[in-house]
Amino acid sequence: MGNSGTGARLLLGVLAGSQIEATLVGDVSLQSRPMRRVCNPLRAMGARLEHLCEEGCIPIRVDRTGPLRSIDWMSPVPSAQVKSSILLAGLVGRTKVVVTEARQSRDHTERLFTEIGAPISIRNIPSGHQVELNNPPDIVAPLDFSVPGDVSSAAFVIAFAALGGAGVSVTIDNVSLNRTRTGFLDVFSRMGIDLTIKETGSGNTCEPRGLITARPSELHATVVDAEEIPDVIDELPIIAVMGACSEGRTTIRGAGELRLKESDRIHSLVHNLQTLGVEVVEHEDGLEIEGTTRPLKGRIRAFGDHRIAMAFGVLAKLKGTHIEIDDPTLSD
Template sequence: MSGHAIEPARRLTGEVMLPGDKSVSHRALLFSALATGKSVIHGLSAAQDPKSTVHCLRALGIEVHEERNTTEVIGRGTRGFSAPAAALDCGNSGTTMRLLCGILSGQTFESTLTGDGSLMKRPMKRVLGPLAKMGASISGTPAGTAPIAVKGNPYLRPLRFIADVPSAQVKSAILLAGMYAAGETTVVEPIPTRDHTERMLGLKSFDVPEGRAVTTQGGMSIPAREYSVPGDTSAAVFLIAAASLLPGSDILLKRVSVNPTRAQVFERFRRLGVSLEVVERVTVAGEEIADVRVRASGLSGALDISAPETASVIDEIPMLAVAAAVAGCSFRLRGAQELRVKESDRIELLVKNLRSMEVEVEEYADGFAFGPNNAVIGGRIGTAGDHRIAMAFGVAGLVVPGVILDDASCVEVSFPGFWNTIDRLRSH
């Protein structure tokens, strides 16, 4: 059987400008489309997921002009979208699909959202339910998955929604739909999630007995503006882990998002003894940005991630778990059932692949655990086309000889040029 064999590295050194943060990129595109006039986005992610958002916006009549590191979007206001001629293909991007559900719920036309095989399996009831309560005619399959049919209602009802599943995508979809409602729409999060939407739109947030609340006003307008997209925090973790595990490594990650709702993963690395320094911190358009220096330190100790913590590091769990296994640390994860409905069943894949590397793993419905001092060996890794699984075990292969990925190309979904970046850092 063919596959992509990972060549072990001695060390990683040098500076890296990471791809633009995916979460910020999606929102910069969508908010620019909702504005009236020209917005300029610097550093937009070149990953496949934001390209899906661009594709859908163009199909909705929005002009998007891309040139080198700058993207111009000619917004037409909240009610300026055109009915698409065909189904809107969101590719692999759950963010594209869910946030567009919120916007399309307030339009005057009908539309359909679809995607690739992976996205068509992901749960959408969590966003369809609250939008239907607001007055949108919106439905998926009987299983609550895509394709999603939306018949817009320009006069939605305001909603106070208490999130039962921590999801920044669902929160953002409801808040965007709230722009088309008469009154104030509020989302309450018992467990806080990423707050890029609140920061970028300047929305009011406050504490309530149930948790943290954020509101949007019906009829609000979004100004055309300039956006500067920071480096992707979730992409940074793969290089942080690699540099930590390889003796003699010393890398500097430039202009990384250190938004407090994203940078909690740095503290998880520090729990394992990683030498990680955040320097040159600045705030640009509400988003905190800094350089991150990582030097080889070796990993030690134990990492226990419980239910209240999972939402803040949900995308970074694959790399945290694999790094802990390679370093001989113990690891325990609970309350992370959301991992089973990501681009793949990440709990199942992580357990299966770690076991193929001779790690003794105990699997739970909502997580997994393994003890210290596993004698990790190389093995054939099944990625199921999941970019984060591929990169996590790709990093393992830099340390452990004999790692073979069945699909290395899927990393383009979130980190274009990942393998070239690794090769450049190892060549110094």
């Protein structure tokens, strides 16, 4: 699985429902990523999962078992990966599953299930947001699907344009505008980025898509609190980096999940921002970044994390900075 945490967690759900024996492996980075949140509900459904090294981590052997049991699972933390793994286990294992979260997480899997004819229902309830898969079919419909551009990857291009790196406005076309994935655009707007967002329809995809235009902008600090974190968790590195180029102090809190990514992203951000001469305060669940107009220079440690390499790569491409990334190939 390389270092794909998403791929590993989703594939665990597929394997759990497939009645086959398999061993899921990954690189050193993936072996440190927590898998308990996915393994716990799958085991509750009857899956036999054995951790071959460290408990709660990959490598994991999936043993053949009997039919999976139905489950009504309350996720302790909203997670599209956990939800999708359970839904895939239910679909492949042909058993009813219900997943409840305190708030809605990304809904790409639910959209795909609807397209292939899987009987899925989605509703808001007093305790949060609930997804139910009932009576999964033996065979699902084929899907002719066009994948729109990844709006999260577009965040780096938007940031580069906003910081004046392109010198002119930049328009990104055919990009996903799924509202469960675009929370960072609200943060960017609060920071003063001049954006135009236009939806152009979905075409032969179940994802809304469109274009985003970003223009050079004067940035100012913002606060990202725990309520927003689930919607912007992957874009926090570039938000933090932009905070270093903004007027005022940018604060990110309630983001302890960053410590469980490809690297400890809180530590990675703090270490590298300090290397560049930026004033930073580290918290267990986040950080505070004091914006500066001083030229930024230094050697960045990516810690094997592509989003750290990409975020600081944006700064490295700006005029007046002298920044070197220790492993720029991570962002290829």
